[in-house]
Amino acid sequence: MNDSVLVLSIASALVAGTPILLAALGEIITERAGVMNLGVEGMMLIGAVVGFWCGVSTGSLTLSLVVGGLAGAALSLVHAVLAITLRVNQTVSGLSLVILGSGLSAFLGAAGETSLLERANGVDVDPLLPAALRDLPVVGPILFGHDVVVYVTVLLVAVAGRVLYRSAPGLSLRAVGEDPAAADAAGLHVVRMRYLATAIGGFGAGVGGAYLVIAVLGTWQTGMTAGAGWIAVALVILAGWRPWLALVGAYAFGALRGLGFTLQIAQVSIPSDFLTMIPFIAAYIVVVAVSASPTRARKVAAPAALGVPYHREER
Amino acid sequence: MTSRLVVTPRAKPSMTVRAGVPFVALLVALGLGAVILGLTGAAPLTVYRTMFDASLNGARAIERTLTYATPLILTGLAAAVAFRMKAYNIGAEGQLFLGAIAASGLALQLPAGTPAVLMVGAMLLGGALAGALWAGFAAVPRAFLGTDEIITTLMLNFVALALMNYLIFGSFSFWRDPTRPVPQGNTIPDSAAMPVISGRLHVGFAIAVALAVLLWWVLRNTTFGFRVRTIGDSPRAARYAGIGVPFATLAVLAISGALAGVAGAIEVSGVTNRLDPKSLAIELGYTGIVIAAVARLNPLGVVPVAIFLAAIATAGGSMQSIGVRVEVVVMMQGLIFLSVTAGEFFVTNRIGLRPAGPPEPAVTAAAADALEGAS
Incomplete structure (x- = not known):
């Protein structure tokens, strides 16, 4: 029963959704503070290439993910300087970040005598829980068969949800994103919080990219995120900037991405290019549908100061 | 005595500033690119020279x-x-x-x-x-x-x-x-x-x-x-x-x-x-x-x-x-974009140094201009 198509595809949806979820979770923090960073795709790529390199060199999953996350955070600081300190157009800065990230990652990934393109994955990703649990019918593979990152990510969603809505730092963060002038007047460090939130977002994207290359794909390829970062950006909006909804959405996207595999086993032949389209068409339909429903639109409002640079003198 | 940076908006950026800042930004990007190239073992000047020959030198x-x-x-x-x-x-x-x-x-x-x-x-x-x-x-x-x-x-x-x-x-x-x-x-x-x-x-x-x-x-x-x-x-x-x-x-x-x-x-x-x-x-x-x-x-x-x-x-x-890998050109584009975008700030703002002393009277640049105009 545990080899049935449905069980396997639900299980793989969780794994495929995790990198998107990590990136989206980071971006939620960033955007909640009022900074829109469209550079997720670029930060994921940098996180992936650096994380993969670290995996090849050390074989440690934790170290690879952390180093990948730090690389993503480093790149996000470029956006932070431009968007927060220099107050430039955040859309443009974010897009430039994607171009820089994809160029730099492709360059680094292909550099050297034996480039990362020719390297095998150096990290073993093992299931976390004992075989007794994993072998349970149905729930075994779906709930208990995953590696540690899947579970930690769910934990992070819970923490992020809790912190954002039920703690003083979370309230401050949201205040900075809703009304930076009032937050500033109340004694919060708007600039400092926005830098921190941007770096957290970059870290999330970097970890997501590193996990994607190490655990989901297994090899480094130029531009291997193939739009995952953009899906994460869309997901943040779809989820209304709320962590738990992002989790649901990310797993749904994971399921859609894995659909090809499922259908292949079920012997339904759909050209792979159409399967590639499905998550993007789904995102398109959901975005349009959400905007068409007036009640939801009112409840799910973007942070009021999203994408607006804060300038004290214009208060 | 330490000084601190003061940022004041430019009322109307002059032509020199509007043209000069992107040019400086470009040089900054080329400099950053050179650092990255150097770190990965390529000779930056050879790279730039080859780039120039390939795209601008000759019909x-x-x-x-x-x-x-x-x-x-x-x-x-x-x-x-x-x-x-x-x-x-x-x-x-x-x-x-x-x-x-x-x-x-x-x-x-x-x-x-x-x-x-x-x-x-x-x-x-x-x-x-x-x-x-x-x-x-x-x-x-x-x-x-x-x-x-x-x-x-x-x-x-x-x-x-x-x-x-x-x-x-x-x-x-x-x-x-x-x-x-x-x-x-x-x-x-x-x-x-x-x-x-x-x-x-x-x-x-x-x-x-x-x-x-x-x-x-x-x-x-x-x-x-x-x-x-x-x-x-x-x-x-x-x-x-x-x-x-x-x-x-x-x-x-x-x-x-x-x-x-x-x-x-x-x-x-x-x-x-x-x-x-x-x-x-x-x-x-x-x-x-x-x-x-x-x-x-x-x-x-x-x-x-x-x-x-x-x-x-x-x-x-x-x-x-x-x-050198082809991908270097995409990286250069990204650097140039970011650098020129950052330059926009310096087009619309003037950066000056002011010695940090006792707090000065709150005369902003705009107010000072207005005073000058009045006298």
Whole structure:
């Protein structure tokens, strides 16, 4: 029963959704503070290439993910300087970040005598829980068969949800994103919080990219995120900037991405290019549908100061 | 005694500042690039020298650069006109693919004996229409439901890319050459090839420049242009003034999509001569957005910026000969974009040093100017 198509595809949806979820979770923090960073795709790529390199060199999953996350955070600081300190157009800065990230990652990934393109994955990703649990019918593979990152990510969603809505730092963060002038007047460090939130977002994207290359794909390829970062950006909006909804959405996207595999086993032949389209068409339909429903639109409002640079003198 | 940085807004940046800052930003980007190149063991000066030779040194090199700049000018214009109205069309990438699909389809469908003028004209029109329609998928929800167009246009890019890949790699479609085992687009007839100006440079470049001038004129001198600019500056004011915002949104996004579609048609007609996903999916659309931003959304500014970017991109092929990866050019583009974008701050603000002493009386630069004016 545990080899049935449905069980396997639900299980793989969780794994495929995790990198998107990590990136989206980071971006939620960033955007909640009022900074829109469209550079997720670029930060994921940098996180992936650096994380993969670290995996090849050390074989440690934790170290690879952390180093990948730090690389993503480093790149996000470029956006932070431009968007927060220099107050430039955040859309443009974010897009430039994607171009820089994809160029730099492709360059680094292909550099050297034996480039990362020719390297095998150096990290073993093992299931976390004992075989007794994993072998349970149905729930075994779906709930208990995953590696540690899947579970930690769910934990992070819970923490992020809790912190954002039920703690003083979370309230401050949201205040900075809703009304930076009032937050500033109340004694919060708007600039400092926005830098921190941007770096957290970059870290999330970097970890997501590193996990994607190490655990989901297994090899480094130029531009291997193939739009995952953009899906994460869309997901943040779809989820209304709320962590738990992002989790649901990310797993749904994971399921859609894995659909090809499922259908292949079920012997339904759909050209792979159409399967590639499905998550993007789904995102398109959901975005349009959400905007068409007036009640939801009112409840799910973007942070009021999203994408607006804060300038004290214009208060 | 320590000093601290003081930032004051410039009232009206002088020409020197407006031209000088991007130039300095460019040097900064080249410097950063040199550091990265150096760290990875390449000789920065050799790299830059090779880049210059490959794209600007000599007639052949310049032809190649201008040819490469052609689609970038058009996607830059596509972004500039939409962004001017604060309609963030990130979808030039996909609209370009649709334009290429339509243009190559038309070229293969029409009788090969059709006169070149009609043939190329039909391809350009078909490309424009296809691009505009593809943009419509984002424009209609935005105009009538207020749907965020950044996300919809982006998602549509990936759909368009998969569609184009399907036509060549995923099926034996009308677009694919049936005689070859390796997937490849069907070659369009000679009459569908864009006439040549000199060497590789084709008439498409002239078309792109003409469209830039036209767009500049329309935005500046027509009622439509005035409406677009008004909506861009203040949608609310535009509504009070009785400007139909939904209609203007549809029109601007259609124009934007059409420009990107023309870019696709010109690439097929002038460069690839077939529907070739590998040479079309090189992020021309995304690059156009940043080009438009660097050109401050001015259609005339788009042309030189696109040519400059093309000069860097065309150098990619020559990197191989000195043992440096092609990808270095994308990295350089990213650095330049970020650096020039950052430079914008220094155009609009003046940075000065002030010794940190006892708090000075609160006289701002503006107030000081006013005092001077009064005396």
